[in-house]
Amino acid sequence: MDTGLQGRTAIVPGSSSGLGLAVARSLAAEGANVVLVGRRGELVQKEAAALPSAVGVEADLADPGVPARLVAEAEQRFGPVDVLVLNGGGPPPGLAADFTPEQFATAVDLLVQPHLRLVAGVLPGMRERGFGRIVAVGSSGVQQPIDGLVASNAARAALAGYLKTLAGEVAADGVTVNMVLPGRIDTDRVAVLDRAVAERSGTTPDQQRARAEATIPAGRYGTPEEFAAVVTFLASAAASYVTGEQVRCDGGMIRAH
Numbered sequence: 001m002d003t004g005l006q007g008r009t010a011i012v013p014g015s016s017s018g019l020g021l022a023v024a025r026s027l028a029a030e031g032a033n034v035v036l037v038g039r040r041g042e043l044v045q046k047e048a049a050a051l052p053s054a055v056g057v058e059a060d061l062a063d064p065g066v067p068a069r070l071v072a073e074a075e076q077r078f079g080p081v082d083v084l085v086l087n088g089g090g091p092p093p094g095l096a097a098d099f100t101p102e103q104f105a106t107a108v109d110l111l112v113q114p115h116l117r118l119v120a121g122v123l124p125g126m127r128e129r130g131f132g133r134i135v136a137v138g139s140s141g142v143q144q145p146i147d148g149l150v151a152s153n154a155a156r157a158a159l160a161g162y163l164k165t166l167a168g169e170v171a172a173d174g175v176t177v178n179m180v181l182p183g184r185i186d187t188d189r190v191a192v193l194d195r196a197v198a199e200r201s202g203t204t205p206d207q208q209r210a211r212a213e214a215t216i217p218a219g220r221y222g223t224p225e226e227f228a229a230v231v232t233f234l235a236s237a238a239a240s241y242v243t244g245e246q247v248r249c250d251g252g253m254i255r256a257h
Helices: 019-030 041-049 066-077 101-111 112-130 150-173 190-202 203-216 224-235
Strands: 007-013 033-038 054-058 083-086 132-137 175-182 246-248
Touching: 007 019, 007 066, 007 132, 019 033, 019 041, 019 066, 019 132, 019 175, 019 224, 033 041, 033 190, 041 054, 054 066, 066 083, 066 112, 083 112, 083 190, 083 224, 101 112, 112 132, 112 175, 132 150, 175 224, 190 203, 224 246
Parallel strands: 007 033, 007 083, 033 054, 083 132, 132 175, 175 246
Antiparallel strands: none
16 A cells, blocks of 8 residues: 655654654654654654654743744655644543542643644645545544543543544545553553552562453554554555544553444
């Protein structure tokens, strides 16, 4: 399948490790120019240097001025941005009974505001050129809230509502907007969450992982590479008629239709 990504320019935040790095590598393997973004500057630059056409930028998306700077740097280095991946770290675990308005505002500042600023920076150009791909890294909690992750569940659901609305507004301009929902993918973030659950339940992280795997029809955690392949397809020319979707990559974990 020809993905049509050769020579396209992509921005991938949160790409010093985990899902973001896997996505950056997958897009680069298809010939895209990739701007890797992360707070760990040396690491993100090292990872970019290992790719055929990439640059690593040290940046914290929580800074309101950073998204515009990233778009400007991408355009200066490679040209107009064709693919925008929305990705970032998640908020700490917490219970709904203890959730405060201040904590919700913090979660929105982390998971929603930076992404809106990035979209604002690339969307006019995408619409003008008649091509654009916006793919958000979400969470299975968007469709089935995850126990103990109230901040993530709430803020990611807000982002999902915005993206679904946006998809309908820009589809006729050749811009697609989708969200990929990872289930239990074998990343450092999921390992941290497993340890948190283990501490609350008086078990070990290995026992918690075994319990989680037992709830997944595939019987295992997914790999970052499997997740990245789904993102890359949605970023491709082949996915031009797929928009406004929440695509699960979870081994069948979420049972709802």
